[in-house]
Amino acid sequence: MLLLLVSAWRTQKSHTAVLVLTTASAILFFGQGLIGALFATRQYPVELIGLHSATATATWAILTILAIQVGLSNPNPAPHAYQHTSWRDRARDFLVLTKPIIVVLLLVTTFGGMIVGAQAWPSLSVIFWTLLGGAMAAGGSGAINQYIDRDLDTLMRRTAKRPLAARRLTPAEGLAFGVGLCLLSFYLLAAFTNLLAALLSVMGMFYYVWVYSILLKRSTVQNIVIGGGAGAIPPLVGWAAATGSLTLPAVLLFLIIFFWTPPHFWALALIRAKEYENGGIPMMPVVRGERETRKQILIYSVELVVLTLFGPLLGIGSGIYFFSAVALGAILLYMAWKLWQAYSPKLAYRTYRYTSMYLALIFLAMVVDALVG
Template sequence: MFLGQALVGAVQVTQSYPLHLVYLHQITTITLWISLILLVYASGVLGVDYPDAPKLNFRQRMKDFFALSKPLIVGLLLITTYGGLVIGGKAWPPFSLTVWTLIGGALAAGGSSALNQYIDRELDKNMQRTAKRPLADGRLTDAEGLSFGIALSLISYYLLACFVNGLAALLSLAGIIYYVILYSLWLKKATVQNIVIGGGAGAIPPMVGYAAATGTLDWTAWILFAIIFMWTPPHFWALAIVRQKDYERAGVPMLPVVRGEMETRKQILIYTVELVAVTLLLPILNLAGNVYLVASLILGGALLYAAWAVWKEGGNKVAWRMYKWSSSYLVFIFVAIMLDAVLR
C-alpha cells in the first residue's frame, strides 16, 4: 500500500490532480495507517506458529504461485476485457491503454483467483479436480496464498486508477469483491443458485474494457455483461455433471447434486437458448453489424446443438463436450465482436 500511495502521488502530479486520484491518495493514507496498527496487533497478539512448509526449489514455488492465479481463466477473462476495449473504442485501442488495461485485468483476475483458493483450501482437499492445488496440497502456506491474492488485487486497482481511469478501476474492484466475498465466501456453499448469481463476477471484465475505452457504461457494455452472465451457468453446470461426485464429497450444492442430472440437462438447454437470444440483442438494437450477426448465428447454432445433445443423450461425454465447446464459443463470440467493431 505504501508503494501504491507513492505511485498515486506521483501520477496525480503529472495529471494535474484528477479528483479520483486525490481521493484515492487520501484513502490510501488512512488505510495504510490502519493496516499498520492491525499488523502490529496481529503479530503480537494473534500470531501462531505454523509447521514449516516443505522445502521446494525456487522454480517449483514460482510455478505454484502462478497456479494460484488460475492462468487459463485469466486468459479467457482478458479476451473478454480486450473485446470490451475494442467495441468501446470502435477501433483497435492504443498500445499503452491496451497494456495497462490488460495488466490491471490480469492482476485483478489472478488476485481474486488466489483469494478464492485461500477460502476453498479445505474444500479443495475433498475434490479430485482440486486436491493438488498449491494451498490444498500444502506446497504453499495459507499466509502466502492470502498475501499473494491481496497484493495482486491491490496492485491491479492502483494501476487501473493511475493509468486507465477511475471507472475501470472501480469496476475491477467490484468484480474482485463480488467473486471473493459474495460468491466464494457466501453463495458457493449456500445455494443451488450459486453459479447463477455468482456469474456476475466473471461478467465484469468486458465492462472494465469498455469503461477503459470510453470512461462510461451504456447499453452495449451491459449487453456484454449479460452475454457472459447467461453463458456462465450452462458452462459450469456441464462441468458439474462430469464432476458431480466431487461436488457431493465437498458439500457444494451444485445443480446436479441438489436436483439431479436430468434437471441440470434441461436447465443447460434453457440457459443456452437464453444466451443465444441475448447475443442477438446487439444487432437487433443496431449496436453491432452483419459480421457479428452472421457469426453469432453460426456460433449460437453450434452451441445450441451441443446443449441439445446434453439434454437428449445425457452422460459425461456430451457434458464434457459442452463444457469444452462453450469455452471456445466465448472466445469466438468476442473475436466476432471485435472484428465487427473494427470493420463496421
C-alpha cells in the first residue's frame, strides 16, 4: 500500500480521481491497522469494533473504484502546466495549503475547550493527540477549501499567490493532500481520544467544506454568519476529548465563536470589498454596502460581549475570566463604535486584527481561571 501511494504521488499528479482515491485508500488501510493494533494491545470501547469493520469495507470499496478508474483513465493525459519547484518549496506550499495562521487560532480554542471542560490539565497524551488531530482536521479542510476556491483565488490579489491559484501545485495534489489529512485526523482522534471528539471533528470538516465553501460562500450574503458554525466546533472537540461528553457550558463556547465570526471577517471584507466584488463573492460590503456592514459589525459585537458575560452563570470562569471579558469587550465595543461612526481602512484593519487577539485572549482568560481561579 505504501508503494502504491508513493507511486501515485510520483506519477499521477494530474489525475485527480486516481491520486485522491489512492491517498484515501492508504489512509483507510492505516486507520484499520491502527484500530486493530489498539485492540490487540489494550481494552477499547466496543464502538471501535464497528469502526474497524466499516473501515475495512470502505478500504476495499475505494480500491475497487480505484481499479475501475485506472482502467478508464487516459494513459497519456495532457501534462498539467504547473511550476516545478524544489522539495523545500513544495513542502512550504503544502504548509500554506493548510492555512497555518487559522489553524493556530483554532487550536487555541480547542485547547481552551479541553481545559475549561476538564477544569484541570488533561493528560499530556490527550493534549498532544487532540491538538495534532485538530491541526490535521483544520489543515485538511483548509486545503480542500483552496481546491474548491482555486478559480476565485486567481481573481483576488490577497489569494492569487496561493499554491493552487499560482499553479505551483496541481489541483489533484491539493485535494488529495486535504482528503488525506482529514481522514488521518479522524483516526488519530478516534484511537487516542474518543469517538465523540472524532465525530465532532468530522462535523466541523463537513460544515466548512460542504456547507460553507460549496453551498454558502458564493450564494448568500449570510455566508459568514451561517458558515461561522464551522469555526465554532473546535472547542467542542477539545471539550469532548477531555471529558468524553458535552454539556451546556460547551455550547456557550460554540456560541462565542459563532457570534465572533461576523465582526472579524466583515472588518476584513470592508478592506477587500473590491476584490470580493471582482470574484463574485456576495460578502456583506458588496451586497449591502459599507454603512450597513459597519452597523452589523457593531450589532454582532454587542451580542458577542453580552454573551461572554454569561460564562460564570454556566460555570465557566469566575473573577479572572469575568473581569477579562469586561475589559476585552469594552475595547471591542469602542472599536466597533468608532468604525460605525466613521469608516477608514486603517480602523477596519485594526478592528480585524483586534478581533483575532480578542478571541485568543478570551479563551486564555478561561484557561487561567479554570486552572488558578
